[in-house]
Amino acid sequence: MSAADRTAVSVVVLTHQFGRFVGRAIDSALSQRHPPELLEVIVVDDGSTDETPDVVAGYGDRVRSLRHPNAGSARSLERGLLAARGAVIVMLDGDDALHPELVARQLERLRARPEVGLCAVDRRVVDADGRVLQESFARAHGIDPASGPRLGELLSANSITLSGTALRAELLAHALPFAEDAPAEDWWLATAVARHAAIDRIDAPLVDYRLHGGNRNLGNDAARNAPVFRRDLRFRRRLLRELWCSPAVEARDVVLACATLLQWAAIVEQQEPGAAAATLPVTDGERRVRDGFLARASVAEDPHELIRLAAGALGHDPFDAKAAQHVRDGWSRLGNSVELASIPGAPEPAAAAGGEPLTTVPIEGHGELGVPQERLWAFPGGRYYEHSVTHWLERMLAEQPDPVFYDVGSNIGYYPVRFGAAAGRVYAFEPVSRTHATLRANVERNGLAHVEPLALALSDGDGSAEIDIWSSSGSNTLYRREFGADHPHTLLGSERIELARLDRLVADGRLQPPQVVKIDVEGAELAALRGGAETIGRHRPLMLIECEADACRDAGYAPGDLYAELRAHGYALFGLARDPRDLRPHPLDGSVDVANLVGLPHESALLRRVVAELLGDELRDRLTVAWADDVLADPSLLRAYAAEHDAAADATLFLWAPGRPERLQELTALVADAGLGGDDAPDMLGSAADDPATVYALGQFAAAVLGRTPPPGFERAAAGLAGAAR
Structure with a gap:
């Protein structure tokens, strides 16, 4: 028997009102392929009033039962961890179930990687009756299933889930007790352990995560989520205050943490005016500390130091505009840009940065859009004129829950606003500064925390280029256009913008892989596709791409080159007619004047x-x-x-x-x-x-x-x- 097999393991099962499911959870723990004398199962009942006590009692001395009045899941987990006698502790929610080989796989990984202190697993999503809904939670939600998060990544988001996660007991001293402001036990454990050891994840669904209507994950109900947002907000501020100077946290992690903190504060404020200030009170002492950070930041020459000092100031006073500006400036010196929300209670923007007047247009019951005068023609009745594009994007986004959507050539942000509720994550690419400011304003005014505006143009190489700026932003292009004399818009000048390859952004972890991609970039579509060839080939997103013959011509290629690029990746193609009211798919045989392509992987159910x-x-x-x-x-x-x-x-x-x-x-x-x-x-x-x-x-x-x-x-x-x- 290997050394790993002789490791004492404790499985801590947490339950509250899970009488219907807790027996399956306990059975799954007792059924692990590990010597029974080296496996203990601890069930912590947080004051259940249903049949849970009777179910647990039925296991007799096969489990250790701990019961107390309802005190919350954090206190239950804390008690279970303190009671555990094993060298490795596996945690399990009482409505989930472990696969039989989980403990063996966890011990194998921990033995192979002694630097790892906490190891999570992928999970299979099932319904109340055990029917499989998703084979891989990680892949369905754009999480890398084969690696754990770095400490810096945990400042902004948590990708660790409790069930099936294994913890080395020797690290408990760093994790207990749980902080009162910890929004979730798994997030607290991950950040506590990551300061002292590595975090890993096994790329295998070794847990059945059960959806049954009573889960603590509250979904998209804003009213129910409001307390969670506020709890999260306090914890994000805590992390920023404690870790802004950690050498394990990179500058980009600090910038993202600042942006996320302010973004969530803006959401809380939008839900209830005054709530952000009540959730994040600032004392006189904290203001004095903030002023010290700002004084040092004002003379900092190193952009990395500037970012960290400004983050320290924001951690003490999240409402300080000067600190937010220092973060922007430091990140800008490193060749990047970031948008930071203003809080609390900022009035809805009536104009984008630069003072461009905007007209508010309601968008089909999905929010509202600030539209510049030169684009009002495109929104008759609050509907974008390209009905066919909207129709097909809606179909694509409905193919799976919470998809990752890339809006490449987002312009002022119609699609992020229109489909904000349908997507789990949206990356909106708009490189032109004036248009990007309007996009950002529209994202903020609609409280779209999961939409990230990016001042980038996707291309087949990294670098920069001049883009022609026209009197209508829909005509801005990287290629000199040969418009006819009757063209209604005027060339105003040019602007240097940043170019980036999609493959690099995804490989670097900057972006979650896409499930749906829309590209409308006035002739630069082929370059964007070629710069994302590896991502497209690997992740097989559903695609909708503008294919204007004149724009292709001015960019130096033919529509057939776009067809060939997608067909080489195993995509079936059809065209959408130039008439935007025609929702039908058409063959690419020249019989119809095509303005857009729909590309569906050969294996897709939608096809x-x-x-x-x-x-x-x-x-x-x-x-x-x-x-x-x-x-x-x-x-x-x-x-x-x-x-x-x-x-x-x-x-x-x-x-x-x-x-x-x-x-x-x-x-x-x-x-x-x-x-x-x-x-x-x-x-x-x-x-x-x-x-x-x-x-x-x-x-x-x-x-x-x-x-x-x-x-x-x-x-x-x-x-x-x-x-x-x-």
């Missing part, structure tokens, strides 16, 4: 739904789409499809292998081997066309094969046919 919709009820009765990869993975599907169509009159089986003509050859051979040829077999068609709209055209062609009147242009659609089998 399959789009194909089914394109066929319509009538064609679905006559044409079933069989996906090549499905059929080749399970050949019995082919005979099932054939039997289904053989029983239906005038039926056709359509075999689709988007972007993979070689798969059709395999399917043809499979058809022959299955003995499905001959006059009695159902009609079969095959295509490797990349755009799903072609499936509709080929469906019409199939109907024509069956003797129906061919629609206009069906010959062109038929030319896309890659193979057929009878």
